[in-house]
Amino acid sequence: MSKLIVLSNRVSLPNPDKPAAGGLAVALQDALTETGGIWLGWNGDIIPDSRDTSADENTSHAAYQPQFGQVVDGKIEYLTCPLTQNQYDQYYCGFANNTLWPAMHERQDLLEYNPAEFETYQQVNALFARQLKAIAQPDDVIWVHDYHFFSVARYCRELGMDNKIGFFLHIPFAPLSIWQCIPTAERLIQDLCHYDLVGLQTDYDQSLCMQACTTLLKAQKIQHSLVSYQQRITTIKCYPIGINPAQIQQVAKKHANDRQDVFDLKALKHQKTIIGVDRIDYSKGILERFDAFAAFLEQYPQYHRRITELQIACPCRMDILAYQRLFRQVNQTVEKINDTFAQHDWLPIDCTNEVVPHETLMGLYRLTDICWISSLRDGMNLVAKEYIAAQDPENPGVLILSKYAGAAEQMQQALIVDPTDTQDMVNALKTAIDMPLEERLSRYQQLMQGLTTFDINDWRNQFLSDLRKNHQLENFKQPI
Numbered sequence: 076m077s078k079l080i081v082l083s084n085r086v087s088l089p090n091p092d093k094p095a096a097g098g099l100a101v102a103l104q105d106a107l108t109e110t111g112g113i114w115l116g117w118n119g120d121i122i123p124d125s126r127d128t129s130a131d132e133n134t135s136h137a138a139y140q141p142q143f144g145q146v147v148d149g150k151i152e153y154l155t156c157p158l159t160q161n162q163y164d165q166y167y168c169g170f171a172n173n174t175l176w177p178a179m180h181e182r183q184d185l186l187e188y189n190p191a192e193f194e195t196y197q198q199v200n201a202l203f204a205r206q207l208k209a210i211a212q213p214d215d216v217i218w219v220h221d222y223h224f225f226s227v228a229r230y231c232r233e234l235g236m237d238n239k240i241g242f243f244l245h246i247p248f249a250p251l252s253i254w255q256c257i258p259t260a261e262r263l264i265q266d267l268c269h270y271d272l273v274g275l276q277t278d279y280d281q282s283l284c285m286q287a288c289t290t291l292l293k294a295q296k297i298q299h300s301l302v303s304y305q306q307r308i309t310t311i312k313c314y315p316i317g318i319n320p321a322q323i324q325q326v327a328k329k330h331a332n333d334r335q336d337v338f339d340l341k342a343l344k345h346q347k348t349i350i351g352v353d354r355i356d357y358s359k360g361i362l363e364r365f366d367a368f369a370a371f372l373e374q375y376p377q378y379h380r381r382i383t384e385l386q387i388a389c390p391c392r393m394d395i396l397a398y399q400r401l402f403r404q405v406n407q408t409v410e411k412i413n414d415t416f417a418q419h420d421w422l423p424i425d426c427t428n429e430v431v432p433h434e435t436l437m438g439l440y441r442l443t444d445i446c447w448i449s450s451l452r453d454g455m456n457l458v459a460k461e462y463i464a465a466q467d468p469e470n471p472g473v474l475i476l477s478k479y480a481g482a483a484e485q486m487q488q489a490l491i492v493d494p495t496d497t498q499d500m501v502n503a504l505k506t507a508i509d510m511p512l513e514e515r516l517s518r519y520q521q522l523m524q525g526l527t528t529f530d531i532n533d534w535r536n537q538f539l540s541d542l543r544k545n546h547q548l549e550n551f552k553q554p555i
C-alpha cells in the first residue's frame with residue numbers, strides 16, 4: 076500500500092511523557108500508522124535570517140532549503156524544520172495570519188496585503204513542495220492541511236509530481252467579495268485547483284469555494300462537487316471534522332473527579348457555571364459574549380452570586396498587532412465587568428490565560444452547566460462537540476452555539492444564537508439556565524447521535540478514500 080504523507084504548519088511531535096491529546100493529531104497519527112507515513116511541517120523554532128543564504132553561497136534566497144530534523148516513532152517519521160525570522164514574519168505572521176486569516180473570517184477591516192509577504196508565503200510553500208518531492212514515492216498520497224499551504228500542490232506539479240494531493244481547509248472559506256480585496260486572489264484559487272481534492276468544513280464553505288473557482292477563474296463546474304480548470308479536475312467537497320465521542324466521554328468521566336486547579340469549582344457548587352474556551356482571536360466573539368453576560372446581569376439581578384462565567388482565554392499569535400490589542404481588550408473587559416458587579420464573595424467572570432491540559436478540560440466540561448460559544452465566524456469549533464461528548468448522560472449541560480460556527484450546521488439541537496445580537500444571547504442564556512432535565516436530555520441525546528454518526532475517524536477515512544479514488548480526466552468520457 077502506498078504511504079501517507081501529511082503536511083501541516085504545526086506538527087504534533089511524539090512525546091513519551093504525554094500522548095497526543097487532540098483528536099485531530101490522534102486521527103492523523105492513526106492514519107499514518109496504518110500505512111506507514113511521514114508528517115512534515117514547521118518545528119516551531121525561528122532562526123536568524125543570515126542562515127537563508129550563508130548556508131550555501133550558491134543557493135539563491137528563493138531556493139533556500141532548510142535542514143529537516145527527523146524523529147521516528149513506530150511507523151511514523153516526523154520531518155520538521157525551523158522557519159527563518161523573515162519567513163516567520165512574512166509567511167506566518169504576514170500573509171497567512173494577516174491576510175488569509177482575516178479574509179477567511181470575513182474581517183475585511185483587519186485584512187492587510189503586502190506583496191513581499193505574499194512572495195515569502197510562496198517561497199515557503201515551494202520549500203515544502205521541494206521536500207515532498209524529495210521524500211515521496213510516485214504512489215504516495217499527500218494530505219496538506221490548512222490555509223498556510225494553498226499553493227503547495229502547484230509547486231509539486233511544477234516539480235513533475237503526479238501524486239494524489241489533497242487539501243483540507245480547517246477554517247472557513249471567504250466569500251467572493253472578500254477574495255476580491257486580495258490582489259493575488261486569482262493566483263491562489265488557481266493554485267488550489269492543482270490539488271486533486273479540496274475539503275471544506277461545511278456545505279456553505281463548499282459553495283463559496285466552488286463559486287470562487289467558477290467566478291474568479293471561470294473554471295467549469297461539471298458536477299455538484301467537481302470543477303475543471305486547465306485540463307485538471309478538482310473535487311471540492313464538504314467533510315465536517317468530528318471528534319471521538321466515546322473516548323472523550325471516558326476521559327471526562329475519569330477526570331471530572333480530579334482536583335480542579337484551574338477554577339475553584341467546589342466554591343461554586345451552588346452556582347450555575349458557564350464555561351467559555353477560546354484562543355484569544357477576534358473570530359471568537361469573546362467581547363460580544365462578555366457584553367451579553369454583563370447585559371444578563373443587568374437584566375436579572377436575582378442571578379448575582381448565583382452564576383459565574385469561567386473563561387479560558389489562551390493568548391496566541393502575539394507578534395501580530397490585532398492579537399495584542401484583543402488580548403488587552405479581553406482582560407480589560409473582564410476587569411470592568413468584575414468591577415461593576417462583583418461582591419465580596421463573588422466574581423462574575425473568572426478568567427485564566429493558562430493553557431489547560433486536554434483531559435483536565437474534558438473533566439471541567441462535565442462539571443459545568445452551560446458552554447457558551449459565540450464565534451463571529453469559525454471553521455468548525457470543536458469545543459462545541461467536545462463539550463457535548465464530555466457530559467454526564469444522566470444530567471447533561473446545555474450548549475449555546477453561534478450560528479456562525481461551522482458546528483451549527485450539524486448541531487441544531489443546541490441553543491443557536493446570533494452573537495451580534497446581545498439580547499438574543501441574553502435570552503438564550505436565560506433559557507439555558509431554566510431548561511428542565513427532560514429537554515436537556517432530549518437535546519443531548521440527539522447531539523450525541525450526530526457526533527457518533529460521523530466521527531473523527533469517519534472524517535479522515537472518507538477524505539482519504541475520496542482522495543485515493545479521485546477522478547481525473549480519464550474518468551470522464553464527455554468532452555470538458
Ligand code: G6P
Nearest residue numbers: 084085221222245246391392454
Ligand atoms: C486554527 C488553525 C490551525 C492552527 C491553530 C492555532 O485552528 O486552523 O491551523 O494551527 O489555529 O494557530 P497557530 O497560529 O498558533 O498555529
